[in-house]
Amino acid sequence: MFDPNVLAAFTNGRVHAAAHMADRLDRGYSSWREDTVTDILCQHTEPYVKSIQFNGFQEGKNGVDWLCWWRDRTGQCFGSLIQAKNLKRDGRRWSIGFGQHSKVGDQIDLLHTSARRFRLPALYMLYTGTPEFRGDLGCGGQHAVSPCQRCERCSVSVISALTVRYKTGLLSAHEMAIDAFQRATPWEDLVDPGLSTGRLSAIPLRNYVGPSTGRLKSFLLDTQVGSAEIAKRIFSPVHGVRIRQFEALLAEPVDTEATMVFSDLPVDRGHFSEPYFVHVLQGLRTNLPDYVRDAEQGLPVPTWVSESVERIVIIDI
Numbered sequence: 001m002f003d004p005n006v007l008a009a010f011t012n013g014r015v016h017a018a019a020h021m022a023d024r025l026d027r028g029y030s031s032w033r034e035d036t037v038t039d040i041l042c043q044h045t046e047p048y049v050k051s052i053q054f055n056g057f058q059e060g061k062n063g064v065d066w067l068c069w070w071r072d073r074t075g076q077c078f079g080s081l082i083q084a085k086n087l088k089r090d091g092r093r094w095s096i097g098f099g100q101h102s103k104v105g106d107q108i109d110l111l112h113t114s115a116r117r118f119r120l121p122a123l124y125m126l127y128t129g130t131p132e133f134r135g136d137l138g139c140g141g142q143h144a145v146s147p148c149q150r151c152e153r154c155s156v157s158v159i160s161a162l163t164v165r166y167k168t169g170l171l172s173a174h175e176m177a178i179d180a181f182q183r184a185t186p187w188e189d190l191v192d193p194g195l196s197t198g199r200l201s202a203i204p205l206r207n208y209v210g211p212s213t214g215r216l217k218s219f220l221l222d223t224q225v226g227s228a229e230i231a232k233r234i235f236s237p238v239h240g241v242r243i244r245q246f247e248a249l250l251a252e253p254v255d256t257e258a259t260m261v262f263s264d265l266p267v268d269r270g271h272f273s274e275p276y277f278v279h280v281l282q283g284l285r286t287n288l289p290d291y292v293r294d295a296e297q298g299l300p301v302p303t304w305v306s307e308s309v310e311r312i313v314i315i316d317i
Contacts, residue, residue, distance in 0.1 A: 002193040002224065006048050006317055010188045012090045013045040019157040021129045024091060029290045034065065034084035035310070041156065042313060050314045052295045054306040063110025065125075067118070069292055074228030076261065079120045079283045079292075080234070081309070082162070083111050087128040087181060094137065096126065096189050098164055108168070111161055112273065114308060119257065121234070121280045122161035126184050128154060132308035137178065153186035160238045162272050162279050191317060196223065199230045201225040201243050204277075208251035210264040211271050216277075219262075226317060228261070231284045238276050254278055259285045288314075 017040045023300040024032040042051035056060065065084045071077045077171050079218045083195045088095050115122040128134060130243055131147035139151045189195055205213065220239075251266040261284040266277045291301045295312045305312075 013041040016044040053311040078227040156187040157184035159184040210253040
């Protein structure tokens with residue numbers, strides 16, 4: 001169960017972010033700066049969200065904007081790499097810019113390379129404007145009223161880069177933007193105590209035998225709390241895509257680091273570019289990495305960290 005005050009802070013952040021995006025549209029601009037929206041989110045979610053910025057960050061070099069760590073009261077945490085993206089409209093065509101290129105390579109490839117270096121999952125944070133801006137797009141939810149709660153909340157949403165990478169090979173840029181928007185999880189839903197991830201299919205583990213088998217089944221089937229529930233809410237949409245793929249469910253173990261909550265994870269990848277259990281759940285750790293604790297205390301962090309991300313964001317739940 002999450003503290004309702006955390007949800008209230010997230011709502012406050014989203015309301016101010018959406019107001020900025022609305023102001024930009026009212027002034028005749030077609031979009032907004034992702035880093036400005038991120039600043040607004042962090043500013044208006046204090047004290048639950050703490051942002052530590054770096055000066056050496058080189059935008060576009062690593063495909064990453066910021067590093068996010070969720071920390072619960074036990075000290076357990078969940079980390080992820082974030083790339084912020086805007087939903088854009090050109091006439092009746094939508095785009096998000098997942099296929100953006102830079103001088104050093106495709107941004108989505110750089111993001112996944114960075115995820116492997118940090119050994120963390122990669123996520124996109126989507127800034128999608130106001131319900132009026134995307135009124136003809138449809139939010140993917142159930143509209144008992146219009147706009148519904150999801151229409152309001154999905155102004156700021158998250159989606160796994162693993163799912164995006166898989167889908168970009170199947171859809172046009174316009175179709176991909178709509179699909180990602182409708183699949184994305186509103187940021188507030190991640191901490192809403194009134195929502196539950198529920199039971200996930202344990203079919204991928206039916207042939208899996210490893211030290212973490214029991215704990216993984218419990219993770220899929222039972223209610224989680226704190227950082228483990230954040231991990232489950234991010235894992236669930238990826239897992240749902242995997243279950244619908246027509247591919248043998250392989251579940252051979254792969255070794256993990258000592259601070260990872262699961263001492264081993266299935267290598268099953270389906271049609272994804274890499275094993276999805278590993279990609280997402282490697283972010284669930286017993287404690288924060290040293291470089292995050294140093295950053296929080298105002299101490300220097302390794303250069304490879306400060307040059308890879310613009311900021312570290314710590315969210316206390």
